Amino acid sequence: MDVALRFAQRKTLVTRHSTSREARTDLELPTQGVGGDRLRAEVPWLALLYDTAFLDFAQAISTERVSTMSDERFAIALNIQSGADRYECHVDTNPIEGLLYVTTHREGEGGELVVSNLGEVHSIEVVDRDASVVEPKAGHLLFFDGRYHSHYVRPLADPTALRVVVAMNYYVPSCAELKRPLDLNRHLTGHD
Numbered sequence: 001m002d003v004a005l006r007f008a009q010r011k012t013l014v015t016r017h018s019t020s021r022e023a024r025t026d027l028e029l030p031t032q033g034v035g036g037d038r039l040r041a042e043v044p045w046l047a048l049l050y051d052t053a054f055l056d057f058a059q060a061i062s063t064e065r066v067s068t069m070s071d072e073r074f075a076i077a078l079n080i081q082s083g084a085d086r087y088e089c090h091v092d093t094n095p096i097e098g099l100l101y102v103t104t105h106r107e108g109e110g111g112e113l114v115v116s117n118l119g120e121v122h123s124i125e126v127v128d129r130d131a132s133v134v135e136p137k138a139g140h141l142l143f144f145d146g147r148y149h150s151h152y153v154r155p156l157a158d159p160t161a162l163r164v165v166v167a168m169n170y171y172v173p174s175c176a177e178l179k180r181p182l183d184l185n186r187h188l189t190g191h192d
Contacts, residue, residue: 001102003042004164008032008080009189013088017187021089021150023123029088032080035189036072039166050076050098050168058096058143064172066096071177074169074185078102081111081163087153089124092146093184095175098168099143101136110156111136111163121150136163147175 069075
């Protein structure tokens with residue numbers, strides 16, 4: 001939490017990117033985060049877990065050889081959500097997304113990950129019609145393939161609350177890192 005509070009960088013996501021599954025392409029959604037370079041410097045044990053034990057967990061759910069992301073700036077990140085902000089409805093480009101929850105938010109408090117059971121759809125309203133919902137619980141580790149199922153994060157009910165999660169990108173040979181859209185890093189962080 002200390003790293004999240006000290007080093008969060010603000011960014012506004014505009015929903016016109018190819019990974020966005022928002023109904024509108026002109027939404028501006030404020031977000032905050034801490035990039036992989038800073039995390040490796042400030043929380044080296046987290047980067048070590050990404051490279052070793054968490055990689056082993058990701059490998060356990062894949063029939064292909066799993067690899068970490070070579071671009072350390074984007075391999076791991078803290079995603080930080082405050083108050084009424086919500087995270088964009090989108091699909092992933094990496095085949096295995098790892099999420100390690102730092103904060104807990106109980107039912108009714110918001111911050112839930114909402115994943116469409118209908119596959120790739122184009123609005124939070126459609127996602128909500130038939131979805132699996134994951135409540136954030138500090139210390140819980142989740143792996144999933146979000147390439148074919150639109151997903152988003154609900155806003156927090158408390159305007160002063162923070163939701164913090166470590167997001168981790170993993171790849172496999174059939175969906176290699178080199179297939180990552182060239183403009184995705186700029187969309188997510190403002191940096192190439």
